[in-house]
């Protein structure tokens with residue numbers, strides 16, 4: 035059963051028929067969006083609707099080496115844009131409008147008769163980030179208490195070393211921090227133009243300097259906008275900075291704890307320590323910021339004792355963790371573990387030819403937990419979580435953020451993740 039078929043047949047293809055667009059751009063940010071994206075592309079072609087169908091986004095960028103080899107994909111799409119799409123999409127529109135060929139459009143993989151051609155990547159990250167345009171979106175119809183809009187303060191990650199992470203998708207995109215002046219200007223513009231009070235920074239991770247400067251700028255304006263984003267559990271996030279951030283409108287931080295075993299964190303090249311993580315979580319909670327924590331089991335070499343250290347840490351910090359996303363290690367394309375598996379004790383990566391668009395792989399390890407054991411540990415961990423009236427585990431980030439924001443406004447305490455029952 036493809037739940038998107040009816041949705042697109044009734045809600046999207048009639049619009050395309052009416053509007054007769056020259057280009058239909060489909061964003062595929064994560065693997066979860068691939069089915070929806072391909073379903074829409076398929077419907078457009080099957081119905082003979084107008085428009086050059088192009089796909090883009092992080093997931094497509096991650097698959098840039100595989101896409102040219104998957105001919106069937108080009109039965110439903112005309113092209114794919116990889117890396118930062120703002121300029122390539124403009125060049126694509128100009129080329130189509132001018133009736134020119136597509137060979138000069140940067141970052142484009144496209145169908146040319148019976149062949150698939152790959153143009154050179156010339157644009158990896160645009161700077162400064164263009165002002166997003168949400169004109170025409172029915173913001174009031176999203177299933178959230180208040181509309182939440184995304185922005186970014188940077189491209190890439192200033193740490194960029196975690197062995198499980200594929201930031202940059204295996205390409206040297208580097209790290210670009212946008213000026214605070216530009217970011218605050220964009221926040222205020224979105225606030226004025228769309229009436230939004232909630233901004234979700236979609237950065238890989240926000241730099242401490244940016245956190246400070248944005249907070250100071252917004253605090254001086256009376257914190258008209260509430261915001262949240264990812265940060266690192268590191269020394270630079272002092273108690274003083276976290277209090278300043280709360281005063282400047284920060285309502286939720288998403289932290290990658292990953293593991294609380296010192297040797298595993300070191301193997302991951304995370305660049306943090308459990309001690310520092312402990313301090314930051316406590317001081318962030320004291321400042322009134324909602325802490326969301328990511329962690330996972332089964333990094334190559336991790337033992338059951340290491341996993342137990344993480345479990346112990348999470349329970350010991352129950353008052354400072356308001357929501358969390360536990361999971362099992364995924365060996366992802368372009369992560370350091372994928373590029374040099376032997377350095378991390380991975381003895382075999384199972385690259386199944388039947389999964390030609392895979393972005394993560396099964397694997398075998400010399401020491402520690404294997405994939406199945408990691409899954410089992412996650413399941414056992416989830417089994418012992420307190421029963422909740424409203425399962426926070428299934429709540430989206432936008433809901434958590436607006437909830438945290440609302441509680442802060444009303445000076446209400448924030449419920450903690452490991453408490454049972456409903457919100458206190």
Ligand code: SF4
Pocket residue numbers: 191192193194195196199200201238239266290
């Ligand atoms: S996991 Fe986070 S901090 Fe580590 S490299 Fe990736 S984006 Fe950067």
